[in-house]
Amino acid sequence: AQSVTQLDSHVSVSEGTPVLLRCNYSSSYSPSLFWYVQHPNKGLQLLLKYTSAATLVKGINGFEAEFKKSETSFHLTKPSAHMSDAAEYFCVVSDNSGNTPLVFGKGTRLSVIA
Amino acid sequence: GAGVSQSPRYKVTKRGQDVALRCDPISGHVSLYWYRQALGQGPEFLTYFNYEAQQDKSGLPNDRFSAERPEGSISTLTIQRTEQRDSAMYRCASSLGSGRSTYNEQFFGPGTRLTVL
Numbered sequence: 651a652q653s654v655t656q657l658d659s660h661v662s663v664s665e666g667t668p669v670l671l672r673c674n675y676s677s678s679y680s681p682s683l684f685w686y687v688q689h690p691n692k693g694l695q696l697l698l699k700y701t702s703a704a705t706l707v708k709g710i711n712g713f714e715a716e717f718k719k720s721e722t723s724f725h726l727t728k729p730s731a732h733m734s735d736a737a738e739y740f741c742v743v744s745d746n747s748g749n750t751p752l753v754f755g756k757g758t759r760l761s762v763i764a
Numbered sequence: 765g766a767g768v769s770q771s772p773r774y775k776v777t778k779r780g781q782d783v784a785l786r787c788d789p790i791s792g793h794v795s796l797y798w799y800r801q802a803l804g805q806g807p808e809f810l811t812y813f814n815y816e817a818q819q820d821k822s823g824l825p826n827d828r829f830s831a832e833r834p835e836g837s838i839s840t841l842t843i844q845r846t847e848q849r850d851s852a853m854y855r856c857a858s859s860l861g862s863g864r865s866t867y868n869e870q871f872f873g874p875g876t877r878l879t880v881l
Contacts (some may be wrong), residue, residue: 651872693831693874693875694807694857719848740807742806751823752797752807754806754807754808756805
């Protein structure tokens with residue numbers, strides 16, 4: 651069985667300051683890990699993915715995540731928050747076999763204060 | 765269009781009615797997934813297809829829920845005798861391949877928001 655735990659339901663940062671959204675995973679297999687973003691009234695968009703290549707993954711809009719097997723973590727970071735980053739972020743796990751359902755965390759709502 | 769489309773975008777129905785939600789995947793995508801997202805939660809898996817074959821329906825909550833993809837393209841999720849607890853956003857996703865050795869990104873549609881009164 652696989653699961654993800656997003657440690658914060660809501661994170662608030664000031665514009666221009668770093669962003670850290672925390673995620674821990676549990677998987678019986680070598681996992682694939684993702685971060686998706688959902689802006690209000692919009693669909694889910696893939697930010698970045700880890701699929702057993704480089705452990706530091708770069709995504710769109712300046713976001714990065716680092717896969718740490720020893721800590722079973724896949725935290726999402728960005729050096730400097732922008733107002734447009736305000737959205738809901740989901741950490742997601744699936745097994746590494748290709749076409750399998752995604753298992754989503756409960757989400758972290760990111761607020762960016764001017 | 766280029767992306768996954770879903771219809772209707774919004775559906776309001778009375779308790780006890782049947783509803784059918786449609787998903788039109790990206791052309792040529794082999795796999796199609798249905799997820800349900802309650803307010804304030806992440807999407808939860810319902811069922812998925814490779815071509816027309818339903819591979820896994822373990823996420824369907826009860827036998828009022830069913831899905832089909834008869835020609836391996838468009839899929840319909842049907843909820844019979846709707847209840848208020850069925851109110852949620854229903855999301856569809858599709859991915860290119862069915863190979864087990866390569867990750868295939870899932871592309872999500874905009875969702876159908878179902879409200880059962």
